[in-house]
Amino acid sequence: DSGVTQTPKHLITATGQRVTLRCSPRSGDLSVYWYQQSLDQGLQFLIQYYNGEERAKGNILERFSAQQFPDLHSELNLSSLELGDSALYFCASSDPLGYTFGSGTRLTVV
Amino acid sequence: GQNIDQPTEMTATEGAIVQINCTYQTSGFNGLFWYQQHAGEAPTFLSYNVLDGLEEKGRFSSFLSRSKGYSYLLLKELQMKDSASYLCAVRAAGNKLTFGGGTRVLVKP
Numbered sequence: 083d084s085g086v087t088q089t090p091k092h093l094i095t096a097t098g099q100r101v102t103l104r105c106s107p108r109s110g111d112l113s114v115y116w117y118q119q120s121l122d123q124g125l126q127f128l129i130q131y132y133n134g135e136e137r138a139k140g141n142i143l144e145r146f147s148a149q150q151f152p153d154l155h156s157e158l159n160l161s162s163l164e165l166g167d168s169a170l171y172f173c174a175s176s177d178p179l180g181y182t183f184g185s186g187t188r189l190t191v192v
Numbered sequence: 193g194q195n196i197d198q199p200t201e202m203t204a205t206e207g208a209i210v211q212i213n214c215t216y217q218t219s220g221f222n223g224l225f226w227y228q229q230h231a232g233e234a235p236t237f238l239s240y241n242v243l244d245g246l247e248e249k250g251r252f253s254s255f256l257s258r259s260k261g262y263s264y265l266l267l268k269e270l271q272m273k274d275s276a277s278y279l280c281a282v283r284a285a286g287n288k289l290t291f292g293g294g295t296r297v298l299v300k301p
Contacts, residue, residue, distance in 0.1 A: 115288070117291075123293065124279065124291045124292060124293035124294050125279065125281075125291040127291075130286070130287075137286060138288050170232070172234060172235075179237060179240050180223075180225045180240060180281070180283070180289065181235075181237075183234035183235050183236075184234060185233070185234050186234055
């Protein structure tokens with residue numbers, strides 16, 4: 083157990099729908115990073131939050147949004163889903179030695 | 193922006209050595225990381241270099257040359273369980289990591 087918790091582990095939904103992915107960072111970590119990994123692709127940075135505020139933004143689609151709550155958990159909202167949004171979505175906490183990743187949410191859009 | 197390149201795939205024999213190269217271009221370099229990722233699982237930390245030179249950690253070693261924008265991960269005494277993707281990542285300002293596309297290593301008996 084890395085200490086970074088992601089739910090749900092698997093999600094199957096139809097095109098056009100909206101889903102919410104949840105991440106709880108390690109206890110005491112203020113940062114949350116979200117990444118998308120499509121099949122056989124590298125990790126693409128989506129967005130970073132630090133202590134409730136957006137800190138950095140990557141190639142995140144306008145259909146996607148995120149927020150970090152006062153208890154530091156974060157949610158990634160994906161709307162108007164398309165087949166191409168099927169991917170693994172990881173969140174991570176950071177420390178001086180890099181990142182610790184959650185186990186990911188596998189999203190399948192059908 | 194940042195640009196990170198690593199080979200897509202490598203094949204090696206059990207017990208052999210494999211070297212995975214990574215080249216990068218970045219501003220505000222603040223460390224280079226290697227992660228191992230088995231299919232469908234989360235990446236796990238392997239090594240970290242911020243100064244030039246070699247870091248050794250058991251069967252795994254990582255090298256960095258900041259002036260050349262170059263790193264490699266060396267896997268020795270390959271085992272079947274080492275079949276995985278190996279991700280090179282560069283940290284710049286703000287702690288954000290940018291990942292290369294990953295190198296899939298296949299270890300054959």
